[in-house]
Amino acid sequence: MDNVTRLTIGDQVEFHRAISAADIARFAELSGDHDPVHVDEDFARTTAFGRCIAHGAHVMALVSAASSLMSRRAVERGCAGTPVSAGYDRIRFTYPVFAGDALTARYSVEEVEESPGRTRSRFEVLNQDGRLCVTGTHILRWVQG
Helix, strand or coil: CCCCCCCCCCCEEEEEEECCHHHHHHHHHHHCCCCHHHHCHHHHHCCCCCCCECCHHHHHHHHHHHHHHHHHHHHHCCCCCEEEEEEEEEEEECCCCECCCEEEEEEEEEEEECCCCEEEEEEEEECCCCCEEEEEEEEEEEECC
């Protein structure tokens, strides 16, 4: 397989999105996760966070959007196969995300394996103050048809 991914080490994309209280409520409806730390302001005030926090999976969705941007880049460069997520490793939630936070998901290719057609990328989600909220590794795989 010659240059299957069309990506190189150091390729990077960013995805930006602000998270609103309405977004958090919609994610609770979508996911079925109505834990009071996410949806009950009175309860959340009694926690270490002092207010409602976004769901971890909601924040991870921004990483999915960033990986899709990277996938599109590969397709535009003529990659062979269909890029799909093969998993996430070493995910760490390091700082809470609150309604009103403006987030940036950074996605950087760190390893390219032409055979079997896979990349490993480091991701980080930072808030508007530059605080690291989530970090980990994502694996993209190119499925041949």
